[in-house]
Amino acid sequence: MAHSLQFSISTPSTPFRTISKRIAFAPKGYIHIPKHRVKLSVRSEVASPASSVSVSNTAALHTTPFPVLPSFAEPSRETEAEPKVNGLRGTQRTKLVCTIGPATCGLDELEEMAAGGMSVARINMCHGEREWHRSVIERVRRINQEKVPYDTSIVFQDADMWTFSVRSFNSILPKHTVRVNYDGFAEDVKVGDEIVVDGGMARFEVIEKIGPDVKCRCTDPGLLLPGANLTFWRDGRLVQERNAMLPTLSSKDWLDIDFGIAEGVDFFAVSFVKSAEVINNLRSYIAARSCDSNIAVIAKIETVESLKNLEEIVQASDGVMVARGDLGAQIPLEQVPSVQEKIVMLCRQLHKPVIVASQLLESMIQYPIPTRAEVADVSEAVRQQADALMLSGESAMGQYPHKALSVLTSISIRMEQWWREGTHHQRMTFPDINFSPYSINEELCNAAAKMANKLGADALLVYTTTGHMASLLSRCRPTCPIFAFTPSMSVMRRMNLHWGLIPFCLNVSDDVESNLNSSISLLKARGLIKSGDTVVFISDTLQTIQVINVP
Ligand SMILES: Nc1ncnc2c1ncn2[C@@H]1O[C@H](COP(=O)(O)OP(=O)(O)O)[C@@H](O)[C@H]1O
């Protein structure tokens, strides 16, 4: 497959992802795909800065309203007028993004995912057809209010000869052929180069170049999964000049972006971001193209260049994804955990939501329980207080998508509880953000969160017009849940990606007292707060902190 964009629909929203240089696959059924896994050794001594044949890979995170699910509390009279989109909420702090694929695209499956804790649905535009993408978006919408083939991995055996080709094959690929969607491939690669699939899934040596075909011998057997990322190495160093010149957004990406704007997705996730420039370009494009919608732009951190320009990229974006899949193919695997922690901390400091993605529960693509190591990895991401965790193949084409989601949910709940109960953590202190218009709100939020913690408050309530005040509060990672009220549906949907925010759409009147009363009765009716609870209330228009005893 060539370029693609990924959208996610969150169960309140959707993402979009960048286009990566990917290997295209033989039509289904041609190359056979045994289901067992091959053990691979990862050679990390060849650890020089890497870049891959991957170009950009535009992922789109798209957010739709929160699923309208049967409410656990009978709506009371006060809440009858409440918009349906508010749906059912739990108070889990860590948000869960699920990639939607053949395993989860049906209405029933999507509904089950929503009920199981999915906060954002993601569609990877690398896979599937436009109509399929549209139907998924529609179904997510409907919940808020055929299947694609996936059996496409290829097993490489030791010493087998394969042809990597940039030719476009109309129907059936010749035997032992892999299509590469990076046009410069045959020119850039040299006889003797080592080709590494997905950071070590399999390795090849380049034997011969024949026009657009590159003959390679498998030197380290393994698996080729759809959308695999190729890197090539010469004399133990990654070849990267060419890649640096490739555009982050291809023309196919731009068409996918138009599609996302037309469909009203909530997020675009841009793959293989190198600098803030592409983010800024996309932002101005969105602003020019869609006057009313305000699609958030997520930068996927998965290249060496993006690590070099990390701070400017985070500043320019509305959120960040630690895309550990491709990242692990670009830097030595043993560096991925510390890089993840660094990105999570930086995003927290700059109050941008951060998603930890890829291979969280990889073994659950095939097995109904995770490995202990996977549980430890997910726990660590929750302990770091990342805003969101993301499932890829586990939910898109795995055999146990719902089980995988429930594993994420239970690990998150357990770790969040451990965090709240214990004295395990030191509070993070932040330097001031220093955007002067926000400094008052920043101080208010810091103070309100601290006050809520000290008083042992049951909830924080925030009125937020743009979502900014709510994200400042989320950044403090307070102990109690944060109920965020906004009159804007799109602001509400985007808040679904932020740690601890439980967003509601509510028409706000000029009468502060009556706003507060209706929020409180809404939360009471849903069983989220009760009489006698202590609630700390802040608003971006009032700039005061109130402590209320719920009547
Ligand atoms: N829309 C889809 N249709 C079919 N398969 C999909 C779809 N989305 C995802 N998948 C499957 O799930 C896997 C993991 O998803 P993702 O991480 O988004 O893609 P990739 O592996 O291309 O980076 C894909 O490799 C693919 O096999």
Ligand SMILES: C=C(OP(=O)(O)O)C(=O)O
């Ligand atoms: C999330 C990632 O991107 P994609 O799934 O598009 O490869 C990743 O590389 O980890």
Ligand SMILES: [K+]
């Ligand atoms: K991936």
Ligand SMILES: [Mg+2]
């Ligand atoms: Mg990637």
